[in-house]
Amino acid sequence: xxxxxxxxxxxxxxxxxxxxxxxxxxxxxxxxxxxxxxxxxxxxxxxxxxxxxxxxxxxxxxxxxxxxxxxxxxxxxxxxxxxxxxxxxxxxxxxxxxxxxxxxxxxxxxxxxxxxxxxxxxxxxxxxxxxxxxxxxxxxxxxxxxxxxxxxxxxxxxxxxxxxxxxxxxxxxxxxxxxxxxxxxxxxxxxxxxxxxxxxxxxxxxxxxxxxxxxxxxxxxxxxxxxxxxxxxxxxxxxxxxxxxxxxxxxxxxxxxxxxxxxxxxxxxxxxxxxxxxxxxxxxxxxxxxxxxxxxxxxxxxxxxxxxxxxxxxxxxxxxxxxxxxxxxxxxxxxxxxxxxxxxxxxxxxxxxxxxxxxxxxxxxxxxxxxxxxxxxxxxxxxxxxxx
Amino acid sequence: xxxxxxxxxxxxxxxxxxxxxxxxxxxxxxxxxxxxxxxxxxxxxxxxxxxxxxxxxxxxxxxxxxxxxxxxxxxxxxxxxxxxxxxxxxxxxxxxxxxxxxxxxxxxxxxxxxxxxxxxxxxxxxxxxxxxxxxxxxxxxxxxxxxxxxxxxxxxxxxxxxxxxxxxxxxxxxxxxxxxxxxxxxxxxxxxxxxxxxxxxxxxxxxxxxxxxxxxxxxxxxxxxxxxxxxxxxxxxxxxxxxxxxxxxxxxxxxxxxxxxxxxxxxxxxxxxxxxxxxxxxxxxxxxxxxxxxxxxxxxxxxxxxxxxxxxxxxxxxxxxxxxxxxxxxxxxxxxxxxxxxxxxxxxxxxxxxxxxxxxxxxxxxxxxxxxxxxxxxxxxxxxxxxxxxxxxxxxxxxxxxxxxxxxxxxxxxxxxxxxxxxxxxxxxxxxxxxxxxxxxxxxxxxxxxxxxxxxxxxxxxxxxxxxxxxxxxxxxxx
Numbered sequence: 001x002x003x004x005x006x007x008x009x010x011x012x013x014x015x016x017x018x019x020x021x022x023x024x025x026x027x028x029x030x031x032x033x034x035x036x037x038x039x040x041x042x043x044x045x046x047x048x049x050x051x052x053x054x055x056x057x058x059x060x061x062x063x064x065x066x067x068x069x070x071x072x073x074x075x076x077x078x079x080x081x082x083x084x085x086x087x088x089x090x091x092x093x094x095x096x097x098x099x100x101x102x103x104x105x106x107x108x109x110x111x112x113x114x115x116x117x118x119x120x121x122x123x124x125x126x127x128x129x130x131x132x133x134x135x136x137x138x139x140x141x142x143x144x145x146x147x148x149x150x151x152x153x154x155x156x157x158x159x160x161x162x163x164x165x166x167x168x169x170x171x172x173x174x175x176x177x178x179x180x181x182x183x184x185x186x187x188x189x190x191x192x193x194x195x196x197x198x199x200x201x202x203x204x205x206x207x208x209x210x211x212x213x214x215x216x217x218x219x220x221x222x223x224x225x226x227x228x229x230x231x232x233x234x235x236x237x238x239x240x241x242x243x244x245x246x247x248x249x250x251x252x253x254x255x256x257x258x259x260x261x262x263x264x265x266x267x268x269x270x271x272x273x274x275x276x277x278x279x280x281x282x283x284x285x286x287x288x289x290x291x292x293x294x295x296x297x298x299x300x301x302x303x304x305x306x307x308x309x310x311x312x313x314x315x316x317x318x319x320x321x322x323x324x325x326x327x328x329x330x331x332x333x334x335x336x337x338x339x340x341x342x343x344x345x346x347x348x349x350x351x352x353x354x355x356x357x358x359x360x361x362x363x364x365x366x367x368x369x370x371x372x373x374x375x376x377x378x379x380x381x382x383x384x385x386x387x388x
Numbered sequence: 389x390x391x392x393x394x395x396x397x398x399x400x401x402x403x404x405x406x407x408x409x410x411x412x413x414x415x416x417x418x419x420x421x422x423x424x425x426x427x428x429x430x431x432x433x434x435x436x437x438x439x440x441x442x443x444x445x446x447x448x449x450x451x452x453x454x455x456x457x458x459x460x461x462x463x464x465x466x467x468x469x470x471x472x473x474x475x476x477x478x479x480x481x482x483x484x485x486x487x488x489x490x491x492x493x494x495x496x497x498x499x500x501x502x503x504x505x506x507x508x509x510x511x512x513x514x515x516x517x518x519x520x521x522x523x524x525x526x527x528x529x530x531x532x533x534x535x536x537x538x539x540x541x542x543x544x545x546x547x548x549x550x551x552x553x554x555x556x557x558x559x560x561x562x563x564x565x566x567x568x569x570x571x572x573x574x575x576x577x578x579x580x581x582x583x584x585x586x587x588x589x590x591x592x593x594x595x596x597x598x599x600x601x602x603x604x605x606x607x608x609x610x611x612x613x614x615x616x617x618x619x620x621x622x623x624x625x626x627x628x629x630x631x632x633x634x635x636x637x638x639x640x641x642x643x644x645x646x647x648x649x650x651x652x653x654x655x656x657x658x659x660x661x662x663x664x665x666x667x668x669x670x671x672x673x674x675x676x677x678x679x680x681x682x683x684x685x686x687x688x689x690x691x692x693x694x695x696x697x698x699x700x701x702x703x704x705x706x707x708x709x710x711x712x713x714x715x716x717x718x719x720x721x722x723x724x725x726x727x728x729x730x731x732x733x734x735x736x737x738x739x740x741x742x743x744x745x746x747x748x749x750x751x752x753x754x755x756x757x758x759x760x761x762x763x764x765x766x767x768x769x770x771x772x773x774x775x776x777x778x779x780x781x782x783x784x785x786x787x788x789x790x791x792x793x794x795x796x797x798x799x800x801x802x803x804x805x806x807x808x809x810x811x812x813x814x815x816x817x818x819x820x821x822x823x824x825x826x827x828x829x830x831x832x833x834x835x836x837x838x839x840x841x842x843x844x845x846x847x848x849x850x851x852x853x854x855x856x857x858x859x860x861x862x863x864x865x866x867x
């Protein structure tokens with residue numbers, strides 16, 4: 001009875017236009033309703049599991065997933081720490097205190113790809129190792145050097161590679177998965193954390209560092225290592241020769257930046273380099289700052305190059321540190337020696353390492369003769385700073 | 389808040405637990421509050437825009453029932469125009485003024501460009517359309533006006549489908565906010581499984597493919613034909629998995645809470661014609677346009693010429709709905725042209741197929757139709773994905789040139805990513821193929837508990853380990 005009254009009420013409120021439409025389009029309405037019914041996901045009417053038991057099951061399943069995540073994370077970290085080849089192998093050697101070299105090369109990818117410690121060793125008779133990190137800025141390089149010093153015997157000399165972007169600070173750590181197995185190392189963690197707040201998540205949340213922060217399947221490398229499959233060896237005492245020919249990257253860069261580029265000289269970036277200098281001085285380590293070869297055409301495309309080099313020189317002078325500039329290197333305009341504007345290929349790295357090793361040999365020899373037990377040589381003797 | 393964020397992983401269990409613990413009278417309030425938090429995670433102030441839209445249509449709905457018949461239509465139009473004005477200002481103002489200034493420039497009138505830069509509120513087109521569907525339904529008398537503002541606001545703002553649909557009809561969703569939703573274990577687990585499948589589509593397939601697609605479409609002129617073709621096919625899967633993945637997560641999340649949302653996708657790439665594709669793709673939007681634009685224009689119950697015009701208008705507007713760019717308009721119109729060509733040539737195609745012995749329902753004929761539909765769809769996706777018309781033209785003209793198999797990878801997408809990308813597409817297709825005849829969740833559901841949990845845990849770990857989690861907003865959020 002009530003329903004009928006309501007229907008009449010509803011109908012009396014409906015306009016004639018609507019009623020007409022209803023008469024004209026009953027089929028369309030039916031079709032729509034059928035479509036609607038078909039398209040709506042059906043839900044189970046009654047549960048065979050009590051809510052209490054259901055919640056227990058859901059919580060247990062979440063617990064199982066969390067347990068699995070912790071287990072896989074631990075296995076991946078163990079696997080990566082066991083790798084003896086590739087960049088992981090080089091990093092493991094360093095973090096496990098198995099380097100203890102006399103000469104250390106630090107810096108960005110330009111350090112990793114340009115400096116062959118084997119050439120330096122054979123020229124100088126001193127052990128050498130490259131701790132350059134691909135995609136790192138000076139602030140991260142300081143963290144890496146600190147970690148090295150924490151775990152290894154102090155070197156006699158650090159050769160630190162400079163870049164045009166040396167004074168640009170880190171916005172986000174590049175390929176953070178490489179650091180994840182060692183984030184329990186307090187020195188490394190504390191040094192890196194200011195540059196990436198997500199590092200805390202990588203440290204405390206299982207798998208976060210391997211799956212969220214990494215795009216290169218580092219976890220898979222770790223699992224393979226656990227099964228005894230190491231990555232291909234492409235690092236030699238931390239040096240990675242790039243068997244590549246000149247690519248079109250520079251041409252694309254020029255098209256995208258026809259008026260050149262400027263690299264910021266951030267006060268925090270300057271402070272980071274000073275921190276690196278202080279770190280060496282406090283530990284009684286000789287430091288040589290080296291600007292390794294850069295393709296000549298790129299040099300003219302860096303609009304504020306002279307300002308950057310003035311800052312290098314000012315820092316080196318103020319702290320009595322060697323500054324060697326290879327901007328006008330013999331092959332700086334020869335594309336056979338580079339694969340892009342910033343990076344030497346294997347052939348270029350070999351040639352540059354020869355040149356650098358010869359210079360280091362002289363430097364070490366003069367230092368030894370002049371000052372017992374040290375490498376002190378006046379800047380005027382060897383520095384070629386002041387380019388541009 | 390993104391579904392694929394750590395924040396949502398915390399937000400959703402809390403919202404669900406509190407929802408089931410609260411008494412009925414507080415549940416809708418709680419859902420509205422949760423939806424506000426969800427929405428405000430993007431740009432908090434934009435909730436005011438949403439509030440304006442909600443208020444306009446809430447008031448309009450009530451008055452549409454109260455006023456005399458002669459005032460109904462003007463009131464409906466007032467409501468539609470007001471709601472669409474919000475959409476126009478935020479989404480199309482820049483586009484239309486830019487196009488107008490460009491057109492004026494062609495006639496030699498140099499007009500100044502307005503120095504206004506507006507960020508599009510996330511999901512504006514979705515909740516605008518959901519809101520519009522309510523007033524139109526109330527106007528037609530197919531839906532009673534909702535008197536409870538909290539219930540109506542929750543209908544527009546229900547967080548699972550707030551920013552990317554499905555665009556619900558009031559008849560399906562509104563009444564559910566008044567119903568009691570028991571904690572139902574089967575319901576919850578079915579919803580969670582649906583969400584897991586959505587996360588697979590989004591994180592493992594769509595976001596991995598996006599790395600390649602973004603690289604290629606950012607600079608198509610530096611890519612060879614093979615890269616352009618691969619990126620286009622990848623984009624077809626990316627956009628499908630991105631959007632249908634979102635819909636799966638939305639439907640699953642709603643199901644966990646005991647709500648039913650409409651299906652939005654039905655394996656669209658299995659369509660044998662473009663018209664079938666549109667019955668399987670973004671169903672909630674397609675039916676919206678059909679019911680509220682195509683049919684009122686006359687649909688197919690008019691002369692042939694008018695029918696063609698109706699189709700072109702509907703698809704052109706649908707293209708514009710997707711974005712304020714001519715590429716989207718062209719994409720929409722192109723689909724309209726496909727459809728028109730399809731029905732105009734149907735007889736001819738049938739005769740050709742029959743002449744070569746490929747009768748209806750034969751496998752080779754189906755394969756040809758499926759492949760041609762997929763190819764046509766991919767061609768349309770090029771216009772959809774390209775940054776501008778020039779880029780789209782370049783991609784079209786270079787798809788078949790310079791296939792360099794040595795240079796398939798891109799800067800961000802190395803060769804080691806291909807096995808995962810292609811493998812995930814194969815897993816997707818296999819699962820969809822098997823699902824045509826067998827319900828995979830039912831098969832797993834019949835397993836003993838240990839085996840079942842092993843399968844579920846493996847799948848969760850598989851999605852976790854192979855997913856991509858960086859820079860992964862859902863494509864459809866921008867619409």
